[in-house]
Amino acid sequence: MDGVIDSSSGSLNGDNNGSSPDSASHLQNQQDAEARRIHRGHVLTELLETERIYVNEMASILKGYRDQMLSEEMMHLVPASLQGKEDILFGNLHELYTFHNEIFLKDLENCISTTELVALCFVQRRDTFYRLYSFYCQNIPRSDRLRETLVDTHLFLQECQKRLGHKLPLGAYLLKPVQRITKYKLLLENLLSSSDSGSCTKELQKALDCMLIVLRCVNDSMHQVAITGFPSNLSQQGELLLQDPFQVWTESKKDLRLRKKPQQRHIFLYQKSMIFCKKTSKPGHNKSTYQFKHQLKMSQIGLTESVRGDSTRFEVWLQGRQEVHTIQAPSEEVKNKWVTEIKRLLLNQLEELKGEKNQTVQHESSWSQTDHIMGHAQHTAGHATARREL
Template identity: 45%
Template sequence: MYECYCQNKPRSESLWRQFSDCSFFQECQKKLEHKLGLDSYLLKPIQRLTKYQLLIKELLKYSSDCEGTSELQGALTAMLDLLKSVNDSMHQISITGYKGDICELGRVLMQGSFSVWISHKRGPTRMKELARFKPMQRHLFLYERALLLCKRREEHGDGIDKTPSYSFKHCLKMTAVGITENIKGDVRKFEIWYSGREEVYVVQAPSVEVKMAWLNELRKILTHQQKLLRAEAYQHGQVVEHIPLSPHLNESSKQQRLSVSSEETESGKSSPDPQPHTPKHQRNRRMVQVYFDVKNQAHQGLWRKKVQLLRVAFDSTFFLISQ
């Protein structure tokens, strides 16, 4: 409710500026003996959001040893979550260029600006070129069902009406997303890979804390998807074992992972070209591709093929463990 109300606030302000001199509103204000105009009352619900959490903080400050402290702490957590949700949703309404219904992506969980490198599975030459590219500045919106990558545009408007705009660039469905949490060379970087590494997005967070917050949320979504997949398979008489969210890499293959720091790209220097993947790493990638094939076919109802692919995935897993 608060998200919807706050999202409509810019529109209500625009309408008020257009019709504030209307005699109808002036007569209503006079009859009710209100000193303030309608616009002031429209602002109050938004002001309450910040006042509530400040009030609860004060109550907690003087109630550390009293009964009901846990309830107060729960109320504060709920209010802070609501404030974050409202803030995220206010950025969402500025997204332009997305063709589908953005409401179908679910609730906005997180949003923020990152440096991003993108590579596509087009052979080693493409990967070598990636090391020479400067990062793109992208604003990421994490939804329950997808991750949107947008480009932030210049703020438009005057004074308090200044709002940023986000041009839609990429949509990654969470059913085909995987993550690699650590990349050698920068503790702020992590990987988001799509469709079995057909596309790889190297993301650099502004801080380690921001990186960990995003990884925690991504892990929750991917773990939830695994539970749903196992539940679907169980309904059809199949037992699905745990499938890793990201491929297991040995130390040698980890060192071969492409790593480009912002300082290197900005100065024009490039990282050493990555070495070819080891056979074991290639088997890991094939296993992950099988996993995504299974999920795609599950949505199409091809259960027989799904079972065959799962067996291949399990055989690959046991083979890797035995090495």
């Protein structure tokens, strides 16, 4: 296709009769603005062209592999372990294809010459991106495990690959959706860096923020599904808010031995729990899993924002400091992010307890009021202690 011309800003005015420093500066500014406009045009062209390629690649995977699993011609080649497993092998790829082919690609084609409108395409479709890509990425480990069981029965997949003329195996193409989200982020960053300040940059920043949220959620989803050995249902822990690697020192009054050596732990912060895991990987596999090690319920913990002598450390502890976890973040920025989020959760819990207490005072009899409020007062005191330690 021909290059896209970004119509978001005016064209260069070539009239330069003056020779003063001001006029020379004005001309340079015009030339810089024109160069940015041309660059945005190239980026918009790349966005549209790569979107069409992406849609075609998804179509080829669905037609060349998924449809073949159901065709009579290829049925005899489909191994027993793959039969009826299309939804595991491909996840919701068909939904991604439908969304991009019938909706998002048409959105881009209709407004590709105006950067601000392109940005709005991303903002308006944010929830759909999040829903579809989170589901797809959560299924990736299941798809990988299914393909790993094939071993010597790859004949079907090899035949499909041969017919399609693909140089890479199916697994490489199933990663295209993850790569596409990353590509959107890079293209939007490129558009933002070459845009003039104003409403256009505001919309681009919104679009970039949307894709960063989707990318983070995709990343979180892929880490979350790799947790093994958790004794109950992770979905009952609420929304996954943060996940990062840390060094952890643990001290317990039940076990008086202080752990002098830190343990490397990957911690997942949910609305209701902190889950401590050990990152492991199998030989010959490039994907990691997270072996469950410990759980702290948010309703039972206190927080110390900072530890003397190290700006990257904070503490979480059980009431009375029966159990203390000193946590060292990889950077001060990560530490501050976690402290802020944990404080928010604890304050929300405190507000909920106050609301429950007020409800109890209004509806319960006087003798049961006293017992109930005292129980809550003791529980609230633990959180008040956390506030004082902050």
